[in-house]
Amino acid sequence: MSIFSRLTDIVNSNINALVASAEDPAKLIRLIIQEMEDTLVEVRSQAVRTIAERKELERRIATLRREEDEWTRKAELALTRDREDLARGALQAANHRERARVELESQLAVIADGLAQQGEDIAKLQAKLADAKARERSLASRRDTAVARIKLREKIHDEKLGDAFFRFEQAERALDRMEGRVESYDLGRPPSLEEEIAKLEDPSVEDALARMKARLGNKPAIGETKSDETGRD
8 A cells, every 4th residue: 555545534524524613724734744754764664674674685686696697617527526426415405596586586677666655655745745835834923923913803892991091082172172261262352452552573474575576566567567657757
């Protein structure tokens, strides 16, 4: 069974339990990540055992190949000494090692294919795990933003805050009434001596009036023409 088939079964069963209990998405993603991390640890442990088995098979194959070569050499030596019986026995021993080696090489090929598949599965699982963690971070950021916005909205629509602003408005209206009362005392009252003198001491208005008279003095009055001015001369 592929590790993804097993992982899917585990995750789906837990997802169904979470959905049934109406858990929030953050816990759901955390569960998926935890299952993927646990599966990755398990698959790596299994890969370590498989690699150890492969190395053992490779050692046994190498040993059988050396023994096979040695028995073949002995068979040739026996033939050179006219000992066909010994050569036959040596060849039988060499053939026995060869058959055992071929069988182990078949097992080694299966293990190599399995390791290659495990490597691909681990790479895919790591990519999916990285994607899940990125989504978890994004979800956490969105959740924090939403919580902050909720708190801000609660402050904005808080009745206490509205009541405080209402009291501010009441205070401003009361102050307006007080200032209105002060101004009402001055309505219809002739200026005091101090106020009249203050106006005389303010040269800005008098200076502006003098400049305006000087400017208008160089211009003909409304309705007059230059010819009228000449005739008068």
